[in-house]
Amino acid sequence: KAGVTQTPRYLIKTRGQQVTLSCSPISGHRSVSWYQQTPGQGLQFLFEYFSETQRNKGNFPGRFSGRQFSNSRSEMNVSTLELGDSALYLCASSVPGTAGGYTFGSGTRLTVV
Amino acid sequence: GEDVEQSLFLSVREGDSSVINCTYTDSSSTYLYWYKQEPGAGLQLLTYIFSNMDMKQDQRLTVLLNKKDKHLSLRIADTQTGDSAIYFCAESIRRVSGTYKYIFGTGTRLKVLA
Numbered sequence: 001k002a003g004v005t006q007t008p009r010y011l012i013k014t015r016g017q018q019v020t021l022s023c024s025p026i027s028g029h030r031s032v033s034w035y036q037q038t039p040g041q042g043l044q045f046l047f048e049y050f051s052e053t054q055r056n057k058g059n060f061p062g063r064f065s066g067r068q069f070s071n072s073r074s075e076m077n078v079s080t081l082e083l084g085d086s087a088l089y090l091c092a093s094s095v096p097g098t099a100g101g102y103t104f105g106s107g108t109r110l111t112v113v
Numbered sequence: 114g115e116d117v118e119q120s121l122f123l124s125v126r127e128g129d130s131s132v133i134n135c136t137y138t139d140s141s142s143t144y145l146y147w148y149k150q151e152p153g154a155g156l157q158l159l160t161y162i163f164s165n166m167d168m169k170q171d172q173r174l175t176v177l178l179n180k181k182d183k184h185l186s187l188r189i190a191d192t193q194t195g196d197s198a199i200y201f202c203a204e205s206i207r208r209v210s211g212t213y214k215y216i217f218g219t220g221t222r223l224k225v226l227a
Binding site: 004006031033042043045048050055056090092094096100101102103104105106107 | 144154155156157161201203205210217219220
């Protein structure tokens with residue numbers, strides 16, 4: 001079965017711009033979580049969506065937002081980009097309420113210049 | 114508090130065994146996981162162990178859990194160059210809401226020397 005698909009794979013944006021990243025989970029996985037990965041901070045939890053509702057949120061400023069659609073696909077948006085937002089953004093899907101772990105996508109590498 | 118710690122680097126020779134260690138602080142963890150990340154890729158779930166188990170073996174991988182010391186290890190037998198990657202330890206903690214919170218370690222970079 002198809003894995004978790006993230007698009008685009010790479011992005012270069014300028015400070016102040018906004019960006020939208022997309023994630024299609026594994027079929028049947030209704031929970032989608034987003035993480036930011038940087039060399040200095042490791043994996044930082046952004047938010048989790050289930051049934052089009054944000055269930056949990058990490059400690060990121062309001063410039064980071066997300067949403068989930070009825071087909072479980074999810075998008076995250078970062079507005080007013082800063083240089084420090086350069087990172088690998090990972091999407092992970094799972095079956096909610098189980099502890100079988102995540103299936104991660106390959107990530108979107110965002111570079112802010 | 115919730116914290117998962119790992120050593121940053123490990124270097125082994127091809128054919129030897131690798132042991133990657135992890136310590137965690139939250140005793141209410143439900144499952145503990147090992148993920149592998151290769152360059153340019155996302156994290157791949159390798160194996161996981163329920164918190165009331167001591168050991169789990171899956172082909173070349175052996176997971177040992179010492180719940181008293183909050184210590185988790187991953188042993189890779191007959192390490193190959195293809196095992197070179199970053200390995201993340203993670204624990205899941207069940208929230209009151211019924212969802213799971215995952216805490217990831219900082220990752221251990223394994224380098225396998227030919």
